[in-house]
Amino acid sequence: MKQFREAVEARDTDAMEALLAPDVVFTSPVAFKPYAGKAVTAAILRGVLRVFSDFRYEREIVDGPQSALIFRTKVGDTDVTGCDFITVGDDGLITEFMVMVRPLRGATALAEAMGAQFDQILAEASAAESNTEQAVEGQSR
Numbered sequence: 001m002k003q004f005r006e007a008v009e010a011r012d013t014d015a016m017e018a019l020l021a022p023d024v025v026f027t028s029p030v031a032f033k034p035y036a037g038k039a040v041t042a043a044i045l046r047g048v049l050r051v052f053s054d055f056r057y058e059r060e061i062v063d064g065p066q067s068a069l070i071f072r073t074k075v076g077d078t079d080v081t082g083c084d085f086i087t088v089g090d091d092g093l094i095t096e097f098m099v100m101v102r103p104l105r106g107a108t109a110l111a112e113a114m115g116a117q118f119d120q121i122l123a124e125a126s127a128a129e130s131n132t133e134q135a136v137e138g139q140s141r
Helices: 002-009 013-018 038-051 104-140
Strands: 020-027 052-063 066-075 078-088 094-102
Touching: 002 013, 002 052, 002 066, 013 020, 013 038, 020 038, 038 052, 038 104, 066 104, 078 104, 094 104
Parallel strands: 020 094
Antiparallel strands: 052 066, 066 078, 078 094
16 A cells, blocks of 8 residues: 555655544464554554664555565564555545464564563553544534
């Protein structure tokens, strides 16, 4: 998905978040259970930007509403190759986001680095959800 790729390459977290559907499902390469919702997915993506260095997309394959964005990056001093599998809904927002990485050493480095980020990720997601709930309450008054 061109817009997401451009947002990531610009490290524009607001633009990345704006492309997420409210009920987006994020499937991590290092967690068993998918994460559901815009707030937690956006927080995970911000965390990823903090742990990836020398990130670059190398190829994009598009088939209707589905895209595969192949990337290379580093986690610490470990080289990682991966792919973002993105599905968009009729409204153009991302409904499914699955990440796969290799080699195993890279997945392990990513799991460790994201694990160190996870308290911050959960705090950011919780704050975003609270802000959204307050905005909705304010609009209904």
